[in-house]
Amino acid sequence: MADRWLHRLLWLSAMLAALVLGGIVVLLIGRTAPFIAQQGMELLARQWYPGDGEFGMAAMIAGSLAVAVLALVLAAPLAVALAAWLRYFAPGWLRRPALALFALMAGIPSVVYGLWGLLVLVPWINGWVPPGASWLAGSLVLALMILPLALLVTDAALAQVPPDWLHAGAALALSRVGMLRRVVLPHTAPAIASGVVLQFGRALGETMAVLMVCGNVVQWPGSVFEPVRTLTANIALEMSYAAGDHRIALFASGLLLMLVTMALLALSWRLGRRHHGTA
Amino acid sequence: MKQPPTLELDDVHVRYGEHAAIAHASFRVESGEIMALVGPSGCGKSSLLAGINRLTDTIPGCTTRGTITLDGSPLGQWPDAASLRRTVGMVFQQPNPFPLSIHDNLRFPLAEHGVPRRERDERAEQALRSVGLWEEVHNRLGRSALTLSGGQQQRLCMARALVLEPEVLLLDEPCSALDPMASAAVEELIDSLRGRYTILMVTHNLAQARRLADQVTVCWVDNDCGCVVETGGREQIFTRGRHPVTRAYCAGECG
Amino acid sequence: MVRRDRVATGVGAVLLLAVAMPVVSMVLAIWDQGHDELSLAFLLQDPRQAGQAGGIASLMISTGWILAVCLAVAVPVGLGCALYLSEQVPPGSRRERGLGFVLDVLAATPSIVFGLFGYQFLAITLGFGFSLLSGGIALSFMVLPLMIRSAEQALRAVPRAHRQAAAALGVTRTGWITRILVPSAAPGIAVGVILSVGRALAETAVLLFTAGYVLRRPDSVMDSGRALSVHIYDMAMNVPGGADRAAATAVVLIAALILINVMIRGLIRPSRAGGHA
Ligand SMILES: Nc1ncnc2c1ncn2[C@@H]1O[C@H](COP(=O)(O)OP(=O)(O)OP(=O)(O)O)[C@@H](O)[C@H]1O
Ligand SMILES: [Mg+2]
Numbered sequence: 001m002a003d004r005w006l007h008r009l010l011w012l013s014a015m016l017a018a019l020v021l022g023g024i025v026v027l028l029i030g031r032t033a034p035f036i037a038q039q040g041m042e043l044l045a046r047q048w049y050p051g052d053g054e055f056g057m058a059a060m061i062a063g064s065l066a067v068a069v070l071a072l073v074l075a076a077p078l079a080v081a082l083a084a085w086l087r088y089f090a091p092g093w094l095r096r097p098a099l100a101l102f103a104l105m106a107g108i109p110s111v112v113y114g115l116w117g118l119l120v121l122v123p124w125i126n127g128w129v130p131p132g133a134s135w136l137a138g139s140l141v142l143a144l145m146i147l148p149l150a151l152l153v154t155d156a157a158l159a160q161v162p163p164d165w166l167h168a169g170a171a172l173a174l175s176r177v178g179m180l181r182r183v184v185l186p187h188t189a190p191a192i193a194s195g196v197v198l199q200f201g202r203a204l205g206e207t208m209a210v211l212m213v214c215g216n217v218v219q220w221p222g223s224v225f226e227p228v229r230t231l232t233a234n235i236a237l238e239m240s241y242a243a244g245d246h247r248i249a250l251f252a253s254g255l256l257l258m259l260v261t262m263a264l265l266a267l268s269w270r271l272g273r274r275h276h277g278t279a
Numbered sequence: 280m281k282q283p284p285t286l287e288l289d290d291v292h293v294r295y296g297e298h299a300a301i302a303h304a305s306f307r308v309e310s311g312e313i314m315a316l317v318g319p320s321g322c323g324k325s326s327l328l329a330g331i332n333r334l335t336d337t338i339p340g341c342t343t344r345g346t347i348t349l350d351g352s353p354l355g356q357w358p359d360a361a362s363l364r365r366t367v368g369m370v371f372q373q374p375n376p377f378p379l380s381i382h383d384n385l386r387f388p389l390a391e392h393g394v395p396r397r398e399r400d401e402r403a404e405q406a407l408r409s410v411g412l413w414e415e416v417h418n419r420l421g422r423s424a425l426t427l428s429g430g431q432q433q434r435l436c437m438a439r440a441l442v443l444e445p446e447v448l449l450l451d452e453p454c455s456a457l458d459p460m461a462s463a464a465v466e467e468l469i470d471s472l473r474g475r476y477t478i479l480m481v482t483h484n485l486a487q488a489r490r491l492a493d494q495v496t497v498c499w500v501d502n503d504c505g506c507v508v509e510t511g512g513r514e515q516i517f518t519r520g521r522h523p524v525t526r527a528y529c530a531g532e533c534g
Numbered sequence: 535m536v537r538r539d540r541v542a543t544g545v546g547a548v549l550l551l552a553v554a555m556p557v558v559s560m561v562l563a564i565w566d567q568g569h570d571e572l573s574l575a576f577l578l579q580d581p582r583q584a585g586q587a588g589g590i591a592s593l594m595i596s597t598g599w600i601l602a603v604c605l606a607v608a609v610p611v612g613l614g615c616a617l618y619l620s621e622q623v624p625p626g627s628r629r630e631r632g633l634g635f636v637l638d639v640l641a642a643t644p645s646i647v648f649g650l651f652g653y654q655f656l657a658i659t660l661g662f663g664f665s666l667l668s669g670g671i672a673l674s675f676m677v678l679p680l681m682i683r684s685a686e687q688a689l690r691a692v693p694r695a696h697r698q699a700a701a702a703l704g705v706t707r708t709g710w711i712t713r714i715l716v717p718s719a720a721p722g723i724a725v726g727v728i729l730s731v732g733r734a735l736a737e738t739a740v741l742l743f744t745a746g747y748v749l750r751r752p753d754s755v756m757d758s759g760r761a762l763s764v765h766i767y768d769m770a771m772n773v774p775g776g777a778d779r780a781a782a783t784a785v786v787l788i789a790a791l792i793l794i795n796v797m798i799r800g801l802i803r804p805s806r807a808g809g810h811a
Contacts, residue, residue: 108560
């Protein structure tokens, strides 16, 4: 009767969600498997000259990693420090407006970050060390993008610290810096790391902002002031005209991104679970 | 050895915003004596303790009024809360050791207060001995403090308060989260501290108050605001309470 | 306070300023660059000469269509999936964890991958071509986890006591879900929908090769059309001297997102006062 139909309908919509993921994975693997089998290590060893049938992605893989790692190195400590500061040091009235600022930052479209990078950041770096559009520009914009969510994750982790410890610390007149270093941060580190790993995944997968400020020259990242091209930017740039093996190579880089994302997610879960285990 | 100071409260009020948790609290804890603070839940006993070592400063909107003196010198005029809290130690109802090793639970506060590294181990050992924990834990000082039993954790918290060499101890229901055996051990420990520290202890266990305390203060809730009803010697309060509230409260629980 | 703590307080304030500065700079720079172009005509005219003249009216229409398609897929599927999670599967069961895994992976998937999938599956395999339909559906895949998780949260917040009362009255499962559960969770579900709209409006990479670049006013969902976010990218990167108009479009887009933010706050406040940060 009605209940049976409803049940089927709900089941169907749940299956649809699962099918989307399954579809993505199957499609990416299905389209690229023969190509990957045929190319093998060439995909890493060669240069990227798609017109000549050379599809070496190593430089762009390195570019993606370089941009994301530097962004993480800039943003993660800042996010943790600011979250701790807002909770334990800042005057109480500042908390709400500051969190509102970070919510605003999280909601700004990545293409707007990219536009800002293009209008302000790239000319600024260019005045310092040309050409401006560079690894550094990409990492700075990305750092700004992942900072708010990393901060909110850290804040949530800090909220889980038992207040008893803080009372004990206050009654013993311990400095808050000392409490933070010896008690609070060691205890919350796994949860924070779990959240930060997710943000690293987001930085690796970001397309638009990086595309707009990195310069998009396919080359090994040497200096932070030189342009780089990331895998994501490459897909966005070349998909519109790629054909044949070139297109399949772009799908292969999409598959790689997907696999790395899943690996990072698994890592994040492990870290998060460890935290729950000992709490 | 130096005599511990006398703690005196004169017309102390603690309020959370508009709401007064306790008002007009006045009593005196003599040097080296144990004062038990008894009364129904919510009458502001914990708030009063927090007012003494200025933990109330850390709660937004919470204010303390009145004069609290140690040997006649008002606490309000102490330069900073840190030195005050070093002189006035506190132990809470729930054992709350830090998630560090047993040893570091004692060495970390010492380090924070600038005690030189070479003295720390010695003082930690002293503190553990004085709470009777040394024999039990000396061969596993590196283990996490959270692996200790509840009673051991509470004694570790006492040691952590003592390691900073306070002169006054504030104990907020230190036995109420413990089983009878552990509770007896902590009670024995408190008894052994008599004379060396001036102790103000909140307890709901009237039998314990009668065993331990030199003086007893009875609190009550009146018009949604805590107040002190009566202070007196242990025997006087338990057998010849002047105030009807005291007599009813003691009769209700001593039976 | 201890000296170390005072130092930390000062350092933190400096850090906050260091973070707030680029954000303020971003808002100011984009306003500065774009406000000369902003006018009623900019909102009401279609773009001409690859966007160098005219306005953004047709792009707003395309964006609206993409959003409509996206919601038409994401809301029913998302609500169904959320109901399945909160009503049909036992908590902690393998099916629940499996579906949770799917949602977490989808939420972490880079948007460009949704773009690739939308292109290959929707535009090519299903033959939708570069169209608002392809773009909207691809976008709906991307916002699905957000939609499902927020709807699920809203459904789980409905007190279990209501269900027992309904069961005691002999109400069927269908009746319980359609008459009591969904209506009482409606404000929370609406928050999820609005959050999804915000995410969809902000997205660019998914649309690049699903909905296309065409500036024309679309006649139907099968037409190609350019979203506002794609326009910002294209004007800034591919059109010489397009930065002003890119910035003006960004101002419009940000205004829309702020409006959405205000709506969410308005919805959250009366239903669970103080609950959300
Ligand atoms: N942080 C706080 N903010 C606002 N009001 C508080 C706060 N802490 C305590 N109160 C209020 O102050 C009053 C006294 O609380 P307090 O904890 O001091 O009582 P107590 O005598 O210690 O009770 P118990 O025996 O249960 O521990 C209560 O009415 C309580 O609601
Ligand atoms: Mg209390």
